[in-house]
Amino acid sequence: MKKISHIGIIIKENSVEAHEIAQELEERYVPRGITVSLNEVVAEMDLLIILGGDGTLLNIAAKACCFGIPVVGVNLGTLGFLTEVAVKDRLSALDEILAGHAIIEKRMMFETRLVSPSGKTPYRYVLNDVVISKGTVDRLVRLCTWADQHFVASYKADGLIFSTPTGSTAYNLSAGGPIVQPGVEAMLVTPICPFMLESRPVLLPAKVCLTTRLTGQASDVKVIIDGQPAWDMREDDRLEVVVSERSLQLICSPSEDYFDILRNKLNWGGTVEGDLS
Numbered sequence: 030m031k032k033i034s035h036i037g038i039i040i041k042e043n044s045v046e047a048h049e050i051a052q053e054l055e056e057r058y059v060p061r062g063i064t065v066s067l068n069e070v071v072a073e074m075d076l077l078i079i080l081g082g083d084g085t086l087l088n089i090a091a092k093a094c095c096f097g098i099p100v101v102g103v104n105l106g107t108l109g110f111l112t113e114v115a116v117k118d119r120l121s122a123l124d125e126i127l128a129g130h131a132i133i134e135k136r137m138m139f140e141t142r143l144v145s146p147s148g149k150t151p152y153r154y155v156l157n158d159v160v161i162s163k164g165t166v167d168r169l170v171r172l173c174t175w176a177d178q179h180f181v182a183s184y185k186a187d188g189l190i191f192s193t194p195t196g197s198t199a200y201n202l203s204a205g206g207p208i209v210q211p212g213v214e215a216m217l218v219t220p221i222c223p224f225m226l227e228s229r230p231v232l233l234p235a236k237v238c239l240t241t242r243l244t245g246q247a248s249d250v251k252v253i254i255d256g257q258p259a260w261d262m263r264e265d266d267r268l269e270v271v272v273s274e275r276s277l278q279l280i281c282s283p284s285e286d287y288f289d290i291l292r293n294k295l296n297w298g299g300t301v302e303g304d305l306s
Contacts, residue, residue, distance in 0.1 A: 032075075033126075034075060035073055036066070037067075037071070038055070039079050039089050041105055050105075051080055063127075070098065074098050076098065077098050078103065079103065082104065082105060083111045085112070087255045090154065090255070091138075091153070091154035094156075098278070099278040100280060113281055114282050135277070135279075137193045138272075138273040138276055141153055141159045142269050155193065157200075157256070160191075160221075161188045162188040163249065170186065171183060171184070171245045172188075176233050177237050183244075187222040190206065190217070190221060194214075194217075196217075198295075204219045209232070216239060217230060217233075237271075241268045243267075
């Protein structure tokens with residue numbers, strides 16, 4: 030990393046602990062000649078520190094991606110797949126980062142837009158997933174899906190999840206999709222409670238354009254981006270999802286790797302028996 034002269038700190042909403050830690054970090058780094066800004070993201074920043082959970086990080090991922098600002102998360106939430114640094118390790122981990130010893134992973138981002146008879150929405154950036162959800166309606170929805178010009182399937186389900194590898198441990202996992210290591214360049218398509226049991230998740234190459242059309246009569250169908258409602262989807266509207274040329278620069282915990290996090294957060298994989306030697 031380049032020399033850090035301007036830090037942004039994003040504070041979890043309504044968190045007293047996050048505000049106290051932000052004040053601690055400001056008092057620690059301002060005397061070193063580092064500018065510290067709270068709850069804003071501007072292009073001049075060299076580092077973003079997230080004090081919160083994964084939701085707090087997801088809220089700023091698009092801006093951080095556009096400006097190319099490395100992001101590190103101090104976990105004040107529950108699971109913390111993205112905010113990897115434990116609260117107790119915050120000072121030592123951040124001092125290591127400021128000393129130039131950061132491990133940065135480039136996390137794939139999607140771009141998505143809705144195409145309807147009235148026009149096309151601007152593209153939105155996605156770190157975890159894009160979800161088509163039927164909302165409160167009892168009737169299942171039918172979603173015809175293509176990868177480029179190749180027809181994939183007609184899903185009759187409660188909805189459909191388009192997930193990045195980073196988002197594979199989010200809604201995709203709850204819906205029965207696979208865990209995909211973040212370094213894998215792939216796109217996941219996972220139906221939500223499909224009517225036909227043979228409708229299984231699909232792993233596709235990152236170079237394709239995924240297009241899904243809502244067919245048949247439907248109401249209260251919504252497109253949700255990284256947990257936030259984005260658009261209403263109506264009959265014959267199309268959702269397009271592609272891999273972005275931009276990526277999120279995510280600073281990882283120096284003390285844990287991806288599989289450590291899976292085991293610790295999900296109680297996944299059991300304990301090691303022996304070693305490779």
